[in-house]
Amino acid sequence: MSAPAIKIRITVNGTVHVTDASPTMRLLDFLRNELGLTGAKEGCGGGECGACTVLVDGAPICSCLMVLGSAAERQVTTVEGLGDGAGGLDPVQQAFVEEGAVQCGYCTPGLVMSARALVDSDKELTDEVVRTALAGNICRCTGYKKVVDAVRKVGAAAPDAQATSDHSKEQP
Amino acid sequence: MSGVGGRSIRPDAAAKVQGKQPYVGDIHPPGMLHAAILASDQAPARILRLDVAAARQVEGVLAVVTAADLGDKNRIGIIFDDQPLLVETEIRMVGERLALVVAETPAACQAGLEAVALETEPLPGVYDAEHALDADAPQVHPDGNLIRTFSVDRGDLSSALDTAEVVIEETYRIGGQEHAYLEPQGCLAVPAPTGGMWLYSSTQCPFYVRSAVAKVLDLPLAEVRVLQTPTGGGFGGKEDYPNEIAACAALLAQRTRRPVRLLLPRELDFQASTKRHSMTVHHKLYADSSGCILGVDAEVIVDAGAYVGMSTVVSERANTSLVGPYAVDNVRIRTQVVRTNNLFGGPFRGFGAPQVTVVHECQMDRLARQVGLPPLQVRRLNALTPDRPLWSTGETIAQTERLGAVLDALADSEVMTDSEVMTDSEVMTDSGVTADVHGPAASPAASLVEDDERYRQGTGISVFIYGANLHHGGQPLDRGGALVQVQADGSVSVAIGVTEMGQGALTAARAIAATALGADEERIRITEVDTDMVADSGPTVASRATLVGGRAICDAADQLQARLLPLAAELLDAPDPDALVVVEGGFESPDTKRRVAFEEVAALLHARRENPAAVGWYRSKPRDYDAETGQGQAYMFYSFGAHATRVRVDTWTGKLEVLSITAIHDVGRVIHATAIEGQVEGGAVQAMGWACMENLSLQEGKLMNPSFADYLIPTAVDAPTVNMVFLEDPEPLGPFGARGIGEPSFIPGAAAIANAVAAALGRPVTTIPLIPERILNMLGKE
Numbered sequence: 001m002s003a004p005a006i007k008i009r010i011t012v013n014g015t016v017h018v019t020d021a022s023p024t025m026r027l028l029d030f031l032r033n034e035l036g037l038t039g040a041k042e043g044c045g046g047g048e049c050g051a052c053t054v055l056v057d058g059a060p061i062c063s064c065l066m067v068l069g070s071a072a073e074r075q076v077t078t079v080e081g082l083g084d085g086a087g088g089l090d091p092v093q094q095a096f097v098e099e100g101a102v103q104c105g106y107c108t109p110g111l112v113m114s115a116r117a118l119v120d121s122d123k124e125l126t127d128e129v130v131r132t133a134l135a136g137n138i139c140r141c142t143g144y145k146k147v148v149d150a151v152r153k154v155g156a157a158a159p160d161a162q163a164t165s166d167h168s169k170e171q172p
Numbered sequence: 173m174s175g176v177g178g179r180s181i182r183p184d185a186a187a188k189v190q191g192k193q194p195y196v197g198d199i200h201p202p203g204m205l206h207a208a209i210l211a212s213d214q215a216p217a218r219i220l221r222l223d224v225a226a227a228r229q230v231e232g233v234l235a236v237v238t239a240a241d242l243g244d245k246n247r248i249g250i251i252f253d254d255q256p257l258l259v260e261t262e263i264r265m266v267g268e269r270l271a272l273v274v275a276e277t278p279a280a281c282q283a284g285l286e287a288v289a290l291e292t293e294p295l296p297g298v299y300d301a302e303h304a305l306d307a308d309a310p311q312v313h314p315d316g317n318l319i320r321t322f323s324v325d326r327g328d329l330s331s332a333l334d335t336a337e338v339v340i341e342e343t344y345r346i347g348g349q350e351h352a353y354l355e356p357q358g359c360l361a362v363p364a365p366t367g368g369m370w371l372y373s374s375t376q377c378p379f380y381v382r383s384a385v386a387k388v389l390d391l392p393l394a395e396v397r398v399l400q401t402p403t404g405g406g407f408g409g410k411e412d413y414p415n416e417i418a419a420c421a422a423l424l425a426q427r428t429r430r431p432v433r434l435l436l437p438r439e440l441d442f443q444a445s446t447k448r449h450s451m452t453v454h455h456k457l458y459a460d461s462s463g464c465i466l467g468v469d470a471e472v473i474v475d476a477g478a479y480v481g482m483s484t485v486v487s488e489r490a491n492t493s494l495v496g497p498y499a500v501d502n503v504r505i506r507t508q509v510v511r512t513n514n515l516f517g518g519p520f521r522g523f524g525a526p527q528v529t530v531v532h533e534c535q536m537d538r539l540a541r542q543v544g545l546p547p548l549q550v551r552r553l554n555a556l557t558p559d560r561p562l563w564s565t566g567e568t569i570a571q572t573e574r575l576g577a578v579l580d581a582l583a584d585s586e587v588m589t590d591s592e593v594m595t596d597s598e599v600m601t602d603s604g605v606t607a608d609v610h611g612p613a614a615s616p617a618a619s620l621v622e623d624d625e626r627y628r629q630g631t632g633i634s635v636f637i638y639g640a641n642l643h644h645g646g647q648p649l650d651r652g653g654a655l656v657q658v659q660a661d662g663s664v665s666v667a668i669g670v671t672e673m674g675q676g677a678l679t680a681a682r683a684i685a686a687t688a689l690g691a692d693e694e695r696i697r698i699t700e701v702d703t704d705m706v707a708d709s710g711p712t713v714a715s716r717a718t719l720v721g722g723r724a725i726c727d728a729a730d731q732l733q734a735r736l737l738p739l740a741a742e743l744l745d746a747p748d749p750d751a752l753v754v755v756e757g758g759f760e761s762p763d764t765k766r767r768v769a770f771e772e773v774a775a776l777l778h779a780r781r782e783n784p785a786a787v788g789w790y791r792s793k794p795r796d797y798d799a800e801t802g803q804g805q806a807y808m809f810y811s812f813g814a815h816a817t818r819v820r821v822d823t824w825t826g827k828l829e830v831l832s833i834t835a836i837h838d839v840g841r842v843i844h845a846t847a848i849e850g851q852v853e854g855g856a857v858q859a860m861g862w863a864c865m866e867n868l869s870l871q872e873g874k875l876m877n878p879s880f881a882d883y884l885i886p887t888a889v890d891a892p893t894v895n896m897v898f899l900e901d902p903e904p905l906g907p908f909g910a911r912g913i914g915e916p917s918f919i920p921g922a923a924a925i926a927n928a929v930a931a932a933l934g935r936p937v938t939t940i941p942l943i944p945e946r947i948l949n950m951l952g953k954e
């Protein structure tokens with residue numbers, strides 16, 4: 001049974017929400033049912049498929065495993081929070097579209113979020129690095145090749161973006 | 173280039189990367205209720221008491237339904253009438269539905285489930301398909317455990333037996349597989365304002381869902397409307413099983429007069445939904461000492477689980493496909509479909525063919541070794557050719573030079589150039605058999621690249637034939653439609669009866685529509701199936717989406733061109749409308765080379781108030797086939813293809829790693845380059861999962877590993893490189909010459925891996941999946 005509601009403050013896609021909710025509610029349910037952000041998908045509910053991946057303070061996590069209480073006072077980014085806010089795609093999303101990395105699409109929002117976190121890191125996007133970073137996101141359709149190509153393409157195309165994020169890391 | 177052969181962006185890509193695509197779990201109409209299933213955790217068993225009175229009192233619960241509430245509307249079987257929607261008295265499989273709960277919230281549903289009082293008495297079960305037909309086996313149903321036997325009888329096997337110099341006899345045990353579509357099964361049922369029922373269903377077969385719901389609710393078909401939701405993977409797993417989910421949701425919606433959504437939890441989806449069939453194949457291959465096959469004698473046992481479902485049709489394809497792409501004059505096959513209390517067997521990409529492809533291709537390698545020929549050569553020696561085109565069905569296979577082209581491409585592939593060497597090695601001989609070593613001189617261990625003592629590499633090939641359309645038995649279903657409407661601004665609306673489940677059906681259909689009409693591909697709108705828009709188009713299975721959707725669109729386009737071309741000719745001042753050429757985005761006069769844009773012609777069509785819509789239709793031609801003997805034209809046309817695969821085996825841990833796959837497919841025509849690559853890459857990796865890691869671990873019918881933590885499927889780290897070769901010899905019956913690729917992409921995968929492992933270890937492979945403990949077993953390191 002869920003714990004009684006308390007006041008929780010959480011930032012989602014840049015908007016601060018103060019809400020009365022059970023701290024044991026799954027972050028995934030909060031996002032999907034309370035905020036109507038249905039981009040994150042439930043594929044297993046057990047932290048095994050990655051379809052529910054969102055970023056919490058920039059790090060990819062399975063939102064089916066994190067409870068709302070643990071996300072309190074933190075910055076959550078969902079797939080809806082990517083892009084320019086006017087319908088324009090984030091470079092990661094754009095690369096997925098162009099490379100044909102999308103089939104049924106159910107894994108896609110989760111993969112996009114894991115990829116976004118990877119691209120934001122200072123890692124060199126070798127085939128191995130990309131594959132390892134995406135190993136928590138199951139895709140049953142694509143065989144991963146085009147997904148990996150898409151992520152590497154973003155890395156190759158955006159040296160500036162990477163430099164910027166490296167820079168920001170050095171200045172906490 | 174756009175249209176056929178292009179690489180346009182798929183129509184749903186942007187919505188999917190933004191998380192905007194509304195899967196059934198994302199749709200939440202006002203007043204929606206949640207449903208849940210009380211499922212059995214043992215089988216077989218008899219229900220002694222199923223008391224839902226307390227569950228009905230739980231706060232937030234609106235209804236609890238059991239078989240007792242359904243009367244004679246409790247049947248769900250699609251071919252046989254052996255399956256109840258809700259268990260009546262006898263539970264026959266784990267995961268079977270005992271009761272349905274509908275409530276205001278998921279939590280209330282859960283509380284309702286927990287409040288049901290259930291007492292059962294266990295019964296003796298059948299858990300070994302190979303013993304299901306024993307005289308003392310418990311009976312899963314009163315009419316016995318043998319559902320049906322399929323046969324192939326061709327030529328005279330005794331003559332093969334008399335003259336054979338080589339006999340290769342082996343029993344293969346091929347495991348099942350979970351589809352693991354990433355979106356679990358789900359359906360939202362909404363009572364229609366006028367009394368019918370609307371179903372938002374994650375399905376490959378909306379027309380199956382419509383029939384199932386009409387039957388359970390006792391409604392006319394016209395009152396049931398199925399709107400396919402974007403479907404998060406199917407692979408055969410959303411062929412017939414969605415009927416069950418939809419029927420449950422519809423029943424509850426009918427009772428409560430409110431929208432009801434039923435989403436299957438992953439664990440129950442694992443346990444209860446259909447699986448690739450496990451099969452046991454006892455195979456005897458008769459050949460002469462030169463490697464020519466004289467006869468095949470095989471017994472197949474297919475584990476259907478407790479209910480027939482689609483098992484008979486799947487088995488019929490396995491039965492027909494068992495000989496492989498070879499010309500064999502004497503064949504006797506018996507395929508028995510049996511009931512057990514194991515997992516529910518059903519359709520899965522390849523529909524019974526991948527299992528038997530493992531068998532015929534492992535046998536071919538064994539034959540090669542025994543007669544001392546390279547594997548490719550023994551296949552060439554026996555392959556169907558224009559001079560020798562009679563298949564095991566007795567039918568003449570058309571254009572068999574395509575198979576020759578596949579074998580040539582195989583010989584050219586990089587992986588193969590090395591592996592031809594290996595095949596002459598003595599290391600490869602079967603235990604107890606000494607091979608004559610012919611061919612180019614090779615060191616005994618040339619087959620293996622030994623990294624060191626611990627790791628061994630090997631290469632394997634496999635070749636297949638596949639009827640990429642419905643079997644003769646499914647011909648009553650083999651038709652389909654398309655509704656094409658040209659709008660006044662030159663945009664085009666297309667509705668088709670075959671489904672998108674990720675594979676790219678809409679992308680292919682849109683490309684075909686663009687090229688057939690001369691319309692701008694970007695301005696063609698095409699979406700998931702709505703059964704009110706298009707007539708029953710049968711199931712989206714058997715790699716038939718491109719064929720059926722494409723041919724129906726072409727038919728509609730022909731009708732529209734009869735109206736568009738005269739108008740285009742008028743605008744171009746061209747004398748002969750029929751001489752105009754449909755080009756990208758419009759029409760061209762062959763004489764003047766002048767062009768008119770599709771938009772202009774569409775505008776004129778509307779200005780003249782001509783009919784801007786057409787219904788296209790496709791149906792296959794009747795053909796002759798005798799199901800008793802398995803002789804006749806089983807399929808309308810056939811695809812060929814091959815894999816060459818390199819693996820590395822860790823002999824210490826038993827871990828099997830697939831290093832690379834070369835996939836060669838005879839596709840007729842590439843309709844959409846990105847989509848076809850996606851199918852082949854995805855199919856090859858899915859087959860790799862089946863061959864290497866996907867192990868359905870059963871204990872008395874209960875799946876012991878119903879999660880992605882314990883049932884491992886390939887991740888990005890496991891997936892090998894897939895090199896692709898597409899051979900384009902147009903198919904006369906396909907749209908723009910295309911044949912379907914969805915299932916062919918999967919079929920040769922496991923067989924090539926099995927042969928590669930056999931090559932690496934110098935031991936025959938007789939089972940799938942090759943999980944580490946089995947590899948260690950092969951190495952004598954249990």
Ligand code: FES
Pocket residue numbers: 041042043044045046047048049050051052053062063064065
């Ligand atoms: S739904 Fe969270 S990992 Fe699968």
Ligand code: FES
Pocket residue numbers: 101102103104105106107108138139140141142354404405674
């Ligand atoms: S695109 Fe279907 S699971 Fe990845």
